[in-house]
Amino acid sequence: MKNNEELNYVIKKVNAIFNDVLENDDIKINYETTVKDIDEWDSLSHIALVVSIEKSFQIRFTAKEIQDFKNVGEMCEGILLKLGNKK
Amino acid sequence: MNQLIIDLDFLSLKKNLKKDFSGLKTLNIAILGDSSTQLLNQAIKGFGYEIQLNFQIYETDYGQIDQEVYNTSSELYKSNPNFIVIFHSAQKLLSKFYESSDSAKKDFATNHIQYLNNLFNKVKENTNAKVLYFNFIEINDFVFGNYGNKVQTSFIFQLRKLNYELMNLSIEHSNVFINDISSLSNQEGFRYSFDPKMYVNADMVFSLDFLVKVAKNTADIILSQIGRFKKCLILDLDNTMWGGIIGDDGIDNIHIGDLGIGKAFTSLQAWSKQLKQRGIILAVCSKNTEYIAKEPFVKHPDMLLKLEDISIFVANWESKVDNIKYIQSILNIGFDSMVFLDDNPYERGIVRNEFPEVLVPELPEDPSDYIGFLINLNLFEMASFSEEDAERTKLYQEESKRVDLKKTYTSEIEYLRHLKMTSEVKAFDNFTIPRVAQLTQRSNQFNLRTIRYSESDIMEITSCGEYLTLSFDLNDKFGNYGLISAVILKKIQDYLFIDTWIMSCRVIKRGMEEFVLKKIVDIANEYGFTKIVGEYIPTPKNGIVKDHFLKLGFVPGDNNWVLHVNNYKSLKIYIDEK
Missing domain, CATH: 3.40.50.1000 (HAD superfamily/HAD-like)
Known part of the structure; x- marks a missing residue:
């Protein structure tokens, strides 16, 4: 488990990407947010989200990771892990 | 036109979907693919906004290409498409190739071309829509290594043969245009165009970045077909x-x-x-x-x-x-x-x-x-090609000589007499059809109804018996203008309806209009029609012919213009028929 400050920073940045890609500034995400909680988050927009996150953090997810994310928290932990490995 | 089109990304195209499309010219586009096309749909629709076109897109579940084309009462035909985008992916092609026996592998490209030949014929039987067929990105599985280039049963051999034969096939089918995504992928690189995990997770064979290029390429072809291209x-x-x-x-x-x-x-x-x-x-x-x-x-x-x-x-x-x-x-x-x-x-x-x-x-x-x-940037997309294209520079240089001559005469009439103009008039034939189709696509100003026709449309018009056609070339002492005017007359009861009357703007003010009208009257007489009916459909560019029928002696009818053949008074003409 990474420290909360870093995780919160990543969630905040990912939140902005959600707002941009899903074209809805009212969307607020947290660790527990799942696909079911956000109407606009469907399989098509999921692709655009993943690509935007990859570009923004300059990381690459694997095909399996993309399928396996259960919630926003896991996704953001995955991002942190990749950022850590890059250093 | 967005000047910075090259900088667009997928997200900005997606955002365009929410913009106001009302008031934009609408075109119906059908998209048929053998892999996921939803994002391609979004990219094309969103790109339309950038070029001020409202693409109404009909999309099927993927893998429905044959069902939609062969079922004559399918939703595809009901959607009344102007363009049908058909897309077989190289990835699906590869799977199909692997399932083939060795002997079938040898004929793989030939068989696919045969299949497409039938498919394109079927489309043509059922609609006037133009087909945009994607060629294949050249993926090489290296099963045979470089040696595959010497082996007929290697995938790369058959794929390249297929891309080559596709070009030949598109020559035979004048309603089919190749969307050259193979070249696009070469420009950007395969790693750019393909995202393996998108393919694995969503059956997407194009990356989001590449979708933008594909959408632009598709739009380039459509724009040129509706007469919007660079000259x-x-x-x-x-x-x-x-x-x-x-x-x-x-x-x-x-x-x-x-x-x-x-x-x-x-x-x-x-x-x-x-x-x-x-x-x-x-x-x-x-x-x-x-x-x-x-x-x-x-x-x-x-x-x-x-x-x-x-x-x-x-x-x-x-x-x-x-x-x-x-x-x-x-x-x-x-x-x-x-x-x-x-x-x-x-x-x-x-x-x-x-x-x-x-x-x-x-x-x-x-x-x-x-x-x-x-x-x-693919700045110079084109809709058709004729031999006259290559002559164009000479034509404009001759024109500047005419401008010089004109300065030496005091009256317009004297100038026209000295040009010693002659014109050959005939029905459309195999030699003139490509140029006539091109004129319908290129002419924006002297064009009464601005109906665009492809070569296959014009062939249909000449052979179906419902129309009379006239083409005109023009010569003068400085040179040959080539085929510069065309008229399509639809036979309706006792009158001829002027479906198309177009003229190259290079010959405006030569008295060509009066000469063409005389030939229309002649042909009406010959076939026993008593009236000639014309219509002017305004566009932002054809204001020059707003009063065309009035000037030629037509009288206003119900939203149209009518000339009784008996009332035709011959106008002064300075052009001799060859």
Whole structure:
């Protein structure tokens, strides 16, 4: 488990990407947010989200990771892990 | 037209979907694919907004290509498409290839072409829609290594054969156009065009970035088919056509030729010259003293462009805005069919500001990047090609001689007499059909109803028996204009309806209209029609023919114009029939 400050920073940045890609500034995400909680988050927009996150953090997810994310928290932990490995 | 189209990303296209499309010209597009097409749909629809077109998209679940095409009452045909985008992916092709027996592998390309031949025929039986067929990105599985190039049963052998045979097939099917995504993928690289995890997770064979390029390429073809394409390339000289400043550096010191940076400019000249040879009009617009600017064209041994390649040469110290206005007035084509190349951001800015319709590419700073950058923009898409295209520069040069002659006569009539004009009149035939189709696509100004026809449409019109057709060429003492006017008359009860009356703007004010009308009346008499009915459908560009029928003696009818053949009074004509 990474420290909360870093995780919160990543969630905040990912939140902005959600707002941009899903074209809805009212969307607020947290660790527990799942696909079911956000109407606009469907399989098509999921692709655009993943690509935007990859570009923004300059990381690459694997095909399996993309399928396996259960919630926003896991996704953001995955991002942190990749950022850590890059250093 | 968005000037920075190359910078668009998928997200901005997606955001366009929420914009207001009302008031934009609507085209119906059907998209049929054998892999996921939803994002392609979004990209194409979103791109439409950038070029001010409302694409109404009909999309099926993927894998429904054959069902939709072969079922004559399918939703595809009910959607009344103007264009049908058909897309088989190289990935699916590869799977199919692997499932084939060795003997079937040898005939794999041939069999797919046969299948497509039937498919395209079926489409043509059921709709006038044009087909945009994606060719195949050249993926090589290297099962045979490089040696696969010598083995007929290797995938790369069959795939390349397929792409080659596709070109041949599209020649046979005039309603089919190839969307060359293989070249697109080559430009950007396969790693750019394909995202393996998107393929694994969502059956997407294009990356989001590449979807933008595919959408643009698709739109390029559609735009050219509806008559929106570029006809003229206007070139700056100093640091655009050669390195250095001719007025300061002198003819011996400009950079051009095979050495160093000169090569970058020579590549651009070579490409421009090829464009000219296929029918793009080249014009020069340079801030220079004219004789100094012309000197390299005449004397420099490494100059590929010669003065005879340039239709209009403008070199002076006036504003480029005024000079482009002047070039436009001589060529008599729309600003939206012009491309302006200039290395100077200031000149680009004022031209773009004054004429937003003129396409002004944001040339890279490094001249060695010029040619690659311009090629990637696909500036000069075309809808048809005829032999006259290659002659165009000569035609405009003859025109400037006519302008000189005209100045020596005091009256218009005297001038027309001295031109000694003759015209050959005949029904459309196999030789004239390509040019007639092209005229319907290119003519924006002298075009009463602006109906665009493809070659296959025109063939149908000539053979179905419901129409009478007339084509006209024109000669005068300076040269041959070629086929410059065409008329399509629909037989309806006791009258002939003028479905199409178009003329090249190069022959306006030659008395051609009066001559054409006389031939229409002649043919009406010959076939026993008592009336001729015309219609004017206004567009932003055809105001020039607003009063066309009135001037020729037609009387207003119900939203149309009528001429009783008996009331026709012969007008003065200065053209002899050949």
